[in-house]
Amino acid sequence: MTEIENLVKMAQNVRRTMVSVADYCNNAIHWGSSLSCVEILLSIVSDISNISTAGIEDREKDILVVSKGHAALAYYAVLEECGLLKHPFVEEYQKNGSQYSEELTMNEELLIKCSTGSLGLGLPFAAGLAIRGKREGRDGRIYCVVGDGECDEGSLWEAVMLSAQLKLDNLALVVDRNRLQLDGDTESIISQSALPDRLAAFGWKVEKANGHDFASLRAAFSAGKETPLAVIADTVKGKGISFMENDFTWHEKVLQGKLLCTARGEVGLI
Amino acid sequence: MMEMDDRGIKFLSYMGARGTLGQAVFDMAEEKKFYAVSADLGVGSGFSRFADKYPERFVDVGIAEQNMVAVAAGLSSKETPSIATSWAAFASHRCADQIRCFLGLMSSNVKVVGMGSGLANSWTGGSHFGISELAMVRSVPGIDVIAPCDGAEIYSAVTAALLNDRPTYIWLTGGTRLPVINRSEAYRFQIGKANLIRDGKDVLIVGCGTLLGECVKAADLLDKEGISVKILNMHTIKPLDTAALLSDLSYRMIVTVEEHNVRGGLGSAVAEALSEVKDKPVQIRLGIEDFVPAAGDYHYLLECCKLTAEQIASRILMEIS
Structure with missing residues (x-):
């Protein structure tokens, strides 16, 4: 099996784990935005960065900031798939007092450097990590995953400007371009179709990728590193579960009953 | 250093x-x-x-x-x-x-x-x-x-x-010139530990920030009127030094003074602490009475907010008599 084939299989496992959470959790879950970034998170954690590599020195270590805290479920499932969790999380997810909250909460053990969910905070924090990295001679790269809806937040653009100004070539931004946000189509709310041009105009190197294709993501992340890098990853919200795909009402919802059965079937849980 | x-x-x-x-x-x-x-x-x-x-x-x-x-x-x-x-x-x-x-x-x-x-x-x-x-x-x-x-x-x-x-x-x-509140003898600073600026027995003033300069002058004015004032420098608003605040509640009144809205600042923090005590003096909260003064020189603004030394002293005189 090639590495890519293996990654594809891991992504299937991640989606299976995610759906199995619904057997234990009857609360609303951010299905759409979690499913859209499974490959992005897997690609960073398991393929492109050294995050899951054992024995890396602190100053060499890459760091991932998942600014779209809604993607917590996908993040936990990716950590588990990459062998980075000590115990299975599925039965613990969203339980009273659990560290597996619906949005990400800072936790060294879970490699969560930044509590997110209040959108637009992750990239500025990641920029701070990147500045520290450069000033202290650290070699690790800082990855930051944001949603396309999140790009509505002004605080994100403050960090975009600063990162270009300080030539943070150790910073890689990934935009999960799933084209939907809570109220509907991004293009009908705040259009992000000019996002690549905007980032380029601010002085970022911009690469486009298919956010569900590991080879495409790998190529995008390997682009030249003289400026901060932005990867606009085209994705499908709700990817992998037919009735959730491209349906904004699945931004956050309870999955149960017949639909849960259907979802289980589609990810191979039956 | x-x-x-x-x-x-x-x-x-x-x-x-x-x-x-x-x-x-x-x-x-x-x-x-x-x-x-x-x-x-x-x-x-x-x-x-x-x-x-x-x-x-x-x-x-x-x-x-x-x-x-x-x-x-x-x-x-x-x-x-x-x-x-x-x-x-x-x-x-x-x-x-x-x-x-x-x-x-x-x-x-x-x-x-x-x-x-x-x-x-x-x-x-x-x-x-x-x-x-x-x-x-x-x-x-x-x-x-x-x-x-x-x-x-x-x-x-x-x-x-x-x-x-x-x-x-x-x-x-504070701006370019600050009042001198602290003296070198026994100077100490510890986060969360209020400092006694002067001792007195009739009124306890609890203040913070450079407005304490006005409080010291107000205490001098009250002294001439025969009212003895203790001033506690509550430089740490949180965690509040409740031990220092509640150690002696024998005063006729407690006055909090702040260059801040009376809603939510030092006066509120002190009131929260006092609310849990049964026998205590009345608290007067001096500060900005929930409005935004117009621009002007600093002293003018203090006057608008009734926070000059003279205004603080006369308010305390009025309340105590």
Whole structure:
């Protein structure tokens, strides 16, 4: 099996784990935005960065900031798939007092450097990590995953400007371009179709990728590193579960009953 | 580091609030590694010498206070704090969510300094007044809130905050000339430990920030009227030194005095502590009565808010008789 084939299989496992959470959790879950970034998170954690590599020195270590805290479920499932969790999380997810909250909460053990969910905070924090990295001679790269809806937040653009100004070539931004946000189509709310041009105009190197294709993501992340890098990853919200795909009402919802059965079937849980 | 002898205390008060801030940061840089971040107010924060000598430890994010706090959080670690400065209004309300998430939720080792707190920016009008941040920051879980009263205390508060790993908000009142409140004999500063400025038996004044200068003058005026006043310098708003506050409640009244809205600041914090005690004197809360004064000179603004020494003294006289 090639590495890519293996990654594809891991992504299937991640989606299976995610759906199995619904057997234990009857609360609303951010299905759409979690499913859209499974490959992005897997690609960073398991393929492109050294995050899951054992024995890396602190100053060499890459760091991932998942600014779209809604993607917590996908993040936990990716950590588990990459062998980075000590115990299975599925039965613990969203339980009273659990560290597996619906949005990400800072936790060294879970490699969560930044509590997110209040959108637009992750990239500025990641920029701070990147500045520290450069000033202290650290070699690790800082990855930051944001949603396309999140790009509505002004605080994100403050960090975009600063990162270009300080030539943070150790910073890689990934935009999960799933084209939907809570109220509907991004293009009908705040259009992000000019996002690549905007980032380029601010002085970022911009690469486009298919956010569900590991080879495409790998190529995008390997682009030249003289400026901060932005990867606009085209994705499908709700990817992998037919009735959730491209349906904004699945931004956050309870999955149960017949639909849960259907979802289980589609990810191979039956 | 500077010695807090009489000369040092006078020198710092002559330097003013921001000059003293810059001096403290410059001197501390020799002792401990930290980052300084400003939102286009590096010069105004007195950071020029620090930035020249330690350029790799200084970041100017431009006029972007939300970014300032978030970047400061990213730069910081338990061992290496960040200090972030802007005008009080922008270092607090503008970046309220960043303070809530990074300093509150994540306990980031960040010291936010709100310069020009209170009415120090008197000529600008309300946009640059700092009269409501205490209410905001002290409601965020886990943040230390300090309001130093003179040069010595600003210097001590900044250095003490940089030496611990706690998220901290410093409410920096005062302009270019500061009152001298502290004396060198028995000078001490510890976060969370109120300082006794003068002892007395009739009235307890609890104050913070440079407005304590007016409180001292008010106590002198009351002394001439035969009213003996104790003044407690409650430089730490949170955690409040309730032990010092509640140790003796034999006064005829407790008066809180602050250059801040009477809703939510020092007076409210003291009232919260007193509310849990059964037998206690009445509390009078002096401060800004929930309005924004028009621009003018600093003394004019104090008059508008009934916070000059004479107004404080006559209010206390009226209440006590």
